[in-house]
Amino acid sequence: SYELTQPPSVSVSPGQTARITCSADAFPKEYAYWYQQKAGQAPVLLIYKDIERPSGIPKRFSGSSSGTTVTLTIDGVQPEDEADYYCQSADNSATYGVFGGGTKLTVL
Amino acid sequence: EVQLVESGGGLVQPGGSLRLSCAASGLTLSRYSMHWVRQAPGKGLVWVSRINSDGSTTVYADSVRGRFTISRDNAENTLYLQMNSLRVEDTAVYYCVRHCTYGVCYADWGQGTLVTVSS
Numbered sequence: 001s002y003e004l005t006q007p008p009s010v011s012v013s014p015g016q017t018a019r020i021t022c023s024a025d026a027f028p029k030e031y032a033y034w035y036q037q038k039a040g041q042a043p044v045l046l047i048y049k050d051i052e053r054p055s056g057i058p059k060r061f062s063g064s065s066s067g068t069t070v071t072l073t074i075d076g077v078q079p080e081d082e083a084d085y086y087c088q089s090a091d092n093s094a095t096y097g098v099f100g101g102g103t104k105l106t107v108l
Numbered sequence: 109e110v111q112l113v114e115s116g117g118g119l120v121q122p123g124g125s126l127r128l129s130c131a132a133s134g135l136t137l138s139r140y141s142m143h144w145v146r147q148a149p150g151k152g153l154v155w156v157s158r159i160n161s162d163g164s165t166t167v168y169a170d171s172v173r174g175r176f177t178i179s180r181d182n183a184e185n186t187l188y189l190q191m192n193s194l195r196v197e198d199t200a201v202y203y204c205v206r207h208c209t210y211g212v213c214y215a216d217w218g219q220g221t222l223v224t225v226s227s
Contacts, residue, residue, distance in 0.1 A: 033213040035153075042203060042217040043153065049211055086153055090212035095167050096143065097212055099153040 002030075004087050004100035011106040018077050020103045022087030024068040030090040032070040033097070034063060038083045046085075047072060074105075082107045110134040110216045112204045117221030124194050124225070130187040130204030130218055138162070138182035141207035143214065144189050146200035156202070157189065172198075194225045 003025045012018040022032060032050050035043035045054055047063035050070055060075045074081055087100040116128040128144070144156040157178040158167045166178050177190040187204055201220040208215040 031211050033211070035214070037153075042219055043214070044217070045208075045213060045215055048208065048213050052210075054215075088153075088213060094212050096155045096158050096169075097145075097214060098155070102152045 002089055002098050004089060004098060006087060006100040006103045009104045011108055012077050013108045014077060014079060016077055018074040018105055020072045020085050022070050022100050024089060033088045034072045035086045036083045043086065077107055079107050081105060112216055112218035114202065114204050114218045114221035117223045119224045120194055121227050122194060122196055122225055125192045126223060128189040128202055128221060132185045137185045142180065142187045143205045143207060144178060145203045145205050148200040196225050199223060199225050
């Protein structure tokens with residue numbers, strides 16, 4: 001199965017753009033998904049199938065894909081966006097999810 | 109509104125057993141595959157097990173295969189995880205999660221239940 005690599009931390013000031021990358025170590029790459037987990041809470045699905053946003057997720061969250069790297073972009077970061085962010089893809093048989101190690105977003 | 113409510117966590121000694129439950133409301137559980145995902149304290153998310161919609165197929169992570177059993181009661185809208193031969197490294201918050209309809213992802217999460225394995 002894949003290994004997904006994320007930077008451990010990203011820091012931005014309010015109103016700036018945050019970009020969190022997730023790199024797969026092998027082809028083919030399945031779709032990627034992103035989750036936000038605030039302190040003490042369960043994760044929430046932010047992005048599915050690389051670029052799609054579930055209903056209720058603010059438009060400032062977007063996803064993109066290039067080769068075996070996907071990126072979560074948060075435009076106009078707000079203080080409440082401070083959280084851990086996890087990318088996830090599927091195993092080779094599309095049976096279960098494989099998670100990246102997570103990225104802690106700090107809003108300065 | 110979909111709600112997944114886990115219960116059954118607690119403190120158990122190494123080698124002991126626990127049974128987690130996940131009660132679902134706001135959805136018909138029988139329509140979905142379900143998973144358990146865990147998170148050790150201060151660590152990341154790790155998939156544990158999956159069961160298909162009618163309970164006929166189950167899959168486990170290598171780390172729990174042979175010790176954990178996932179099951180479901182669709183009539184009761186409830187998912188279970190029987191955990192035997194527990195190890196210290198099984199200590200984690202265990203989340204009940206609904207499989208997405210549009211891919212291998214996790215659409216809805218419970219609030220989690222903490223399992224602590226310690227002597």
